[in-house]
Amino acid sequence: MPATKREMIAQLQKELLLLQGFKPPAANAVQIGLGPVETAFPNAVFPTGAIHEFISDAAEGVAATGGFVAGLLAPLMQQGNVCLWISASRTLFPPALKAFGVSPDQVLFIDLAREKDVLWVMEEALKCEGLAAVVGEIKEIDLTASRRLQLAAEQSRVTGLILRYQPRRLSTIACVARWKITPLASEPGNGMPGVGFPRWQVALLKVRNGQPGVWQLEWSAGRFLSVTPHRIAPPVAEIRKIG
Amino acid sequence: MPARFVSIWFRHLLTDWLTIRRPDLQGQAFVLAAPDHGRLVITAASKAVLSQGISEGMVVADARALIPQLQVFNDRPGLAEQLLQALCKWCIRYTPIAAVDKPDGLVLDASGCAHLWGGEKPYLEAIVAQLNAFGYDVRVAMADTVGAAWAVARFGNGGQGIIPSGQQTDALLPLPPAALRLEPDTLERLQKLGLYQVSSFITMPRSVLRRRFGAALLLRVDQASGWEEEVIQPLLPPLPFQERLPCLEPILTRTGIEIALKRLLDTLCDQLQQKGKGLRSAVFKGYRVDGKLEQVEIGTHRATHNVQHLFKLFEDKIPTIRPALGIELFILEAPKVEDLAPLQESLWSGGCSLESIGLAALVDRITSKLGEQVIHRYLPEQCYWPERSFKQTDSLLEKATTEWRNDIPRPVRLLPEPEPVTVSAPIPDYPPMLFTYKGQIHYIKRADGPERIAREWWVEAGPHRDYYTVEDQEGRRYWLFRSGHYDADNPPCWFIHGFFA
Incomplete structure (x- = not known):
């Protein structure tokens, strides 16, 4: 019977996740409100207390990523906790955060001269328990450095977000998900003129123990709104020749 | 424990100092002189000169008439004070609170220090012996008050006296009125009235003394007897922690x-x-x-x-x-x-808000390594001009005085400086049809605006900006503005200022 088989597989998957250290979400876990995107993650919950990586190729993508990240920060900072935004070349405009539900005076911006210092500050910040999130703009990061960040995040349960603009190499790093946010044409609806709510194509290129996919989301009325109810075909991995 | 003060009087401060620097002057007749109203006036004289009836304040020419082989050296203004400060610093080995007592002395607050030298007598002896070894002729005295110590050091017999605690008034009685650090005209008046000793007027009623000699005399008497507190200015203020x-x-x-x-x-x-x-x-x-x-x-x-x-x-x-x-x-x-109000320690660590100690500790670690200037926190400012719509604050606890604006569109990314773009716009005050930025043509599909923002005239002068929110054919959103009014003769300048999410 296919139904029971599917149930069995789902049950086995749950047990596997438990064995791999993914605990079922706590009752007081923060609701990020990503809608269908969250189904891509294990237990269908956005993993907090871990490192997420965001890739962007163009300046417009950086802005879209900034908006999406601000939307993620809003529920994390709900209880008045502070967020750190660490960068060596920041172009984020603080007053814009308010449109995504983040109070800009709750964000500490740390502007450094060298990328190396960004990693140090980010690790120190991730060790500080109770912070809402730590955002770091780093162009290049290797596996060792990212693993240090991931370990610090696991210890303190602080969410770390790495924003990478035009990275030279996309090597594997120790993060739970790799995102790519690109802007989409907005649709005000009803044939209204002017620019509508920000709309993005949210691509999850890699998810640890999850299903990658592509979604279209819109930020309206202070929350994420799914534009396409279903997952678009996942990005096709490059076929590598063997041998 | 009663307060104990030591007064040190350098009898020949400047000449002793010169003799230490030039040992060949030992026993010679020499003076230090400074020009005053076009003549050289003696400011300090050696012992050999003083014994021949020459005193400070005489003109050098008169002194030369008495001692033809007199050597004259230049006196720098402020030299005595510099010397006293250096000596005062040196005296910190005897007590942490040492002060300069102008023009020729030091005051040490020796409360609770003497026992380290085995008592008050060995303490004073150690000070005198060390200063004598340097070559300074000093007189010292110790008493409960600065005034009594000062008086006994300068006018007591022998010049080295320890006044036992509480007996400073008795010690003052046989001394001349000058021992009370009085003004010259008061001293003159006392002299004229035949009051040559402190004992002859200290028993008079206070109202009489005040009427005849002013409140200054009573203050000095009170300070010397310990009825009035006297504060000294330590050279190095002691740190409590x-x-x-x-x-x-x-x-x-x-x-x-x-x-x-x-x-x-x-x-x-x-x-x-x-x-x-x-x-x-x-x-x-x-x-x-x-x-x-x-x-x-x-x-x-x-x-x-x-x-x-x-x-x-x-x-x-x-x-x-x-x-x-x-x-x-x-x-x-x-x-x-x-x-620091004692904080209640929480059993489980909660969140990390701006007030929490954990965040302050993190900020301390970052600033101690990378400098104070790396941390930025922003508060809203009541201003529409984008660059001035927020202000920076150093404090983690400062609260916003106004609300952050949410009703006007602002880009997530703002360029540090607006960058010029070439634009073709159909008619004035319409959003452009297309613009070229970094060699790429963007065809505008949707647009909002204009939002006109003028500079505050009291801050700076310049053209206003007309901002447009535009979206191109690929759904990328930009913030463009035209600088100034549309003018047919010289085409308006267009700039890109930011990127929307």
Whole structure:
């Protein structure tokens, strides 16, 4: 019977996740409100207390990523906790955060001269328990450095977000998900003129123990709104020749 | 414990100093002179000169007439004060509170210090012996008040006296009125009335004394007898929170320095905790064997007496200490302390808001390593001009005075400087049809605007900006503006200023 088989597989998957250290979400876990995107993650919950990586190729993508990240920060900072935004070349405009539900005076911006210092500050910040999130703009990061960040995040349960603009190499790093946010044409609806709510194509290129996919989301009325109810075909991995 | 003061009187400060520098002048007749109203006036004279009836204030030409072989040296203004300050600093070995007593003396607050020398007599003897060994002719006295010590040092017989505690008034009685540090005209009046001793007028009613000689006399009498408190200005104000750690052997290694620092922090923080204080800045000093001073400083964003946190802040700076041949004395000072209300320790760590100690500790660690200027926090400002719509604040606790605006569209990314773009717009005040930025043509599909923002005339002059929110054929959103009014003769300048999410 296919139904029971599917149930069995789902049950086995749950047990596997438990064995791999993914605990079922706590009752007081923060609701990020990503809608269908969250189904891509294990237990269908956005993993907090871990490192997420965001890739962007163009300046417009950086802005879209900034908006999406601000939307993620809003529920994390709900209880008045502070967020750190660490960068060596920041172009984020603080007053814009308010449109995504983040109070800009709750964000500490740390502007450094060298990328190396960004990693140090980010690790120190991730060790500080109770912070809402730590955002770091780093162009290049290797596996060792990212693993240090991931370990610090696991210890303190602080969410770390790495924003990478035009990275030279996309090597594997120790993060739970790799995102790519690109802007989409907005649709005000009803044939209204002017620019509508920000709309993005949210691509999850890699998810640890999850299903990658592509979604279209819109930020309206202070929350994420799914534009396409279903997952678009996942990005096709490059076929590598063997041998 | 009663207060005890020592007054040191340098009888021949300047001439003694010159003799120390030039030993060949020993026993010679020489004076120091300074020009005054076009003539040279003697400011200090050696013992050989004084014995021949020449006194300070005489003109050099008159003195030359009496002693033809008189040597004259130039006196620098302020020389005596410099000498006294140096001597005062040296005297800090006898007491931490030492003050200059112009024009020719020092005052030491010796309360609770004498027993370290085995009593008051050996204490004074040690001071006199050491100063005599330098070559200074001094007289010292010790009493409960500054005034009594001053009087006995200058006018007592023998010049070395220890006035037992509580007997300073008796000691003053046989002295002349000049021992009370009075103004010259008061002294003259007392002299005229035949009051040659303190005992002859101290028993008079106070109202009489005040009417005849002014309140200054009563004040001096009160200060000398201890009825009125007299405050001295110490050369180095003592820090209330300071810890010292002398080492038996010079410390050379990092481990040694860390142990010393930890020990000092433990005692200092313990002291701070008992007083309900927390430190905002601390200085760790190491006195090297070769006389040099090595020091590192830290500052905190919030008053704290947490040993682990302070040690962590110092830890990054320990490598900058160069012990060379070794450090023999460590001092930890807290120049800036604030009241710290005892906090209730939470059993489980909650969130990390702007007020929490965890965040202050994190900020301290970052600023101690990378500098104060890396941390930025912004508050809203009532201004539409985008660059001035927020202000920077140094404080973590400062609250916003206005709300952040949410009703006007603002880009997530703002360029540091607006960059020029070429644009084709159909008619004035319409959004453009297309624009070229960095060699790429963007066809505009959707647009909002204009939002006109003018500069505040009281801040700066210049053209206003008409902002448009535009979206191109691929759904990318930009913030463009036209600078100034549309003018047919010279085409308007267009700029890109930001990127929307």
